Amino acid sequence: MDKIFEVIRASRKALLSLVENLTTEQMNKIPTGFSNNLAWQIGHLVVSQQVLCYKLSNNDFVIDPSLIDKYRNGSKPESFISSEEIAQIKEYLLSTIDQLEQDLAEQKFNNYTPYTISTYKGYRLEKIEDAIKFIVSHDGLHYGCSLMMKKFV
Template identity: 40%
Template sequence: MEATFKIWETSRKIYLKIIDNYSLEQLNKIPEGFSNNLAWNLGHIIVSQQGLVYRLSGLPMNISSEMMEKYKNGSKPTATTQEEIEELKVLLFSLLEKTKEDYTNGKFASYNEYTTGTGFHLANIKDAMEFNNYHEGIHLGFIMNIRKFI
């Protein structure tokens, strides 16, 4: 799992570096031809990780239900405030550290198997964490594309 966590941390550092280079207006802009924006993608990777790893393990998620609703799969972007952006930036790394700690402490004792919308079958916590890295990589690609148009 060490490599999985290393990939995840590297990905999150890239997200932060990108997000830090844009104004709130740019983070909220949905370019023509796109269905979301930089801010939504940032929130989405955070809530997706919590759902894939914690909720499907039967554990409480470490985010508010409001955040979950705002950025869950199938949600539509709404204006994100600067305060929310700052919270998301903190969560990028605080939730990474919390997940590492909980994994080390054996908190992910069970897992409710799940097949993602793209057909990936997640049978256990290891599958969920590896799929999470794949998912975040897809959204990093979306972010790289969106930023060309803002």
């Protein structure tokens, strides 16, 4: 699992680098043809990891729970995302992975509820390791979307 965590961190650092010089307005801009923005992309990665790992294992979230509905699967930005919230979700992008790795070592995910994800039709997560492996693909998918979005902001 060490290599998987390495890949997740590398991908998330690349995303942070991609947006590091953007203004709050640029992070909030929804380009034509898209239903969300760069700030939402980052928040969505954080929230998806929390839901797929912590919620499905009956553990408490390690992020502000008010972010869950704002960035969950199927959501879209409903209002301007403040610079403070953007800074917080950027910080969560890496800190939640550090916490996940620690919690995995402490075996906090033994009570995992299997879940069929919507991203890849019929793909089922049976245990925490499946969820962590899925995060690699999911993060890559949203990094690609973010690369495209940045061209239009």
